[in-house]
Amino acid sequence: MAEAKKLTGAGLRGQSAGSTALCTVGKSGSGLTYRGYDIHELAEKSTFEEVAYLLLKGKLPNQAELTAYIEKIKSLRQLPDALKTVLEQIPKDAHPMDVMRTGCSMLGNLETEASFADEQDMADRLLAVFPSIICYWYRFSHDDVRIETVTDDDSVGGHFLHLLRGEKPSELHAKVMNVSLILYAEHEFNASTFTARVCASTLSDLHSCITGAIGSLRGPLHGGANEAAMDMIEQWSSADEAEAEVLGMLARKDKIMGFGHAIYSTSDPRNGIIKEWSKKLSDDVGDTVLYSVSERVEAVMWREKKLFCNADFFHASAYHFMDIPTKLFTPIFVCSRLTGWAAHVFEQRANNRIIRPSADYTGPEPRNVTPIESRT
Ligand SMILES: CC(=O)SCCNC(=O)CCNC(=O)[C@H](O)C(C)(C)COP(=O)(O)OP(=O)(O)OC[C@H]1O[C@@H](n2cnc3c(N)ncnc32)[C@H](O)[C@@H]1OP(=O)(O)O
Numbered sequence: 598m599a600e601a602k603k604l605t606g607a608g609l610r611g612q613s614a615g616s617t618a619l620c621t622v623g624k625s626g627s628g629l630t631y632r633g634y635d636i637h638e639l640a641e642k643s644t645f646e647e648v649a650y651l652l653l654k655g656k657l658p659n660q661a662e663l664t665a666y667i668e669k670i671k672s673l674r675q676l677p678d679a680l681k682t683v684l685e686q687i688p689k690d691a692h693p694m695d696v697m698r699t700g701c702s703m704l705g706n707l708e709t710e711a712s713f714a715d716e717q718d719m720a721d722r723l724l725a726v727f728p729s730i731i732c733y734w735y736r737f738s739h740d741d742v743r744i745e746t747v748t749d750d751d752s753v754g755g756h757f758l759h760l761l762r763g764e765k766p767s768e769l770h771a772k773v774m775n776v777s778l779i780l781y782a783e784h785e786f787n788a789s790t791f792t793a794r795v796c797a798s799t800l801s802d803l804h805s806c807i808t809g810a811i812g813s814l815r816g817p818l819h820g821g822a823n824e825a826a827m828d829m830i831e832q833w834s835s836a837d838e839a840e841a842e843v844l845g846m847l848a849r850k851d852k853i854m855g856f857g858h859a860i861y862s863t864s865d866p867r868n869g870i871i872k873e874w875s876k877k878l879s880d881d882v883g884d885t886v887l888y889s890v891s892e893r894v895e896a897v898m899w900r901e902k903k904l905f906c907n908a909d910f911f912h913a914s915a916y917h918f919m920d921i922p923t924k925l926f927t928p929i930f931v932c933s934r935l936t937g938w939a940a941h942v943f944e945q946r947a948n949n950r951i952i953r954p955s956a957d958y959t960g961p962e963p964r965n966v967t968p969i970e971s972r973t
Pocket residue numbers: 817818819820822851852853854855856857858859860904907908909
């Protein structure tokens with residue numbers, strides 16, 4: 598079993614910033630559990646809707662609970678007209694993560710969380726409506742159509758692909774989306790979740806917590822890495838070219854997106870799972886380049902730096918094989934991680950003290966204000 602990583606230094610690394618019953622990350626080096634369930638078993642045996650229920654409501658649902666939950670989510674997929682109007686103003690070249698951030702924030706104006714007693718309903722609404730927000734904007738700005746955002750798809754992943762393409766996805770694509778959303782759902786005190794918890798600790802509303810979290814997930818060192826990885830690997834037309842380019846990047850001390858992790862030491866357990874699905878999709882589309890490029894980058898990074906693929910790297914090729922536009926990769930992450938974020942907000946609220954760390958001061962000693970006419 599892998600050793601847990603030695604965690605010290607800047608970025609609050611290794612410091613406990615609170616407690617959680619939701620998730621363990623890298624406890625024994627490479628493991629990941631949601632409320633005690635191993636990620637491999639969840640990805641194999643459950644649906645994303647069961648995992649969402651587990652995170653938000655505290656237990657795996659029985660069949661009756663799951664059926665009722667799916668029906669509830671399906672009934673909440675419509676967008677208010679005022680939100681459609683806002684989405685229609687956002688230009689085609691906007692970043693879709695900015696669209697998600699604005700969509701969530703606007704919804705907070707229209708359906709404000711009046712009381713924390715409403716938090717479960719608020720989270721369920723966001724879970725139902727996030728695919729509608731991003732796909733409505735995407736189809737309006739790119740294809741000039743105003744789509745109907747209610748479909749009869751039971752799964753969030755199938756619904757997303759249906760809205761994006763205007764037709765039900767294949768069984769394989771719906772399955773991959775299901776696994777992907779499970780893998781991305783929750784990850785302890787990562788940067789975006791911590792953002793949500795800090796916001797929650799001021800007793801702010803759920804939409805503010807989630808809007809802030811979306812902003813943190815957007816960056817390429819966090820969720821934005823799946824897009825950045827895709828931008829990198831699609832430049833290369835063979836595994837040999839990829840190897841030469843990666844060696845050059847490493848020599849220049851460039852960051853290779855989709856590699857490394859703040860907590861895991863030798864592997865990210867989500868990688869093996871999504872990699873397997875990426876391979877199936879590669880075979881499905883008859884790809885001869887992108888998967889072998891990805892595998893070579895993985896081998897070179899391990900050989901040269903002992904750096905491993907994180908959850909984002911093989912998500913890039915998997916989404917690409919499903920013909921999902923690269924700029925929608927990170928918004929899909931949002932549609933999933935919303936469940937983890939909201940569960941952390943609930944947990945923070947249930948045992949709250951405002952999060953307010955201290956800083957080590959490195960500025961000047963106390964001094965007097967020089968009159969403005971004497972300043973240089
Ligand atoms: C879903 C997610 O959010 S997963 C993370 C997605 N982000 C990425 O894929 C971006 C690329 N990766 C990174 O930037 C980093 O690995 C992070 C941000 C994920 C973690 O950062 P840290 O905790 O600071 O990394 P860590 O302490 O393990 O770094 C050790 C060394 O490896 C280097 N390193 C880490 N990741 C990479 C990488 N992807 N490419 C090149 N070098 C790297 C670091 O620069 C550091 O070198 P140094 O000691 O000479 O400064």
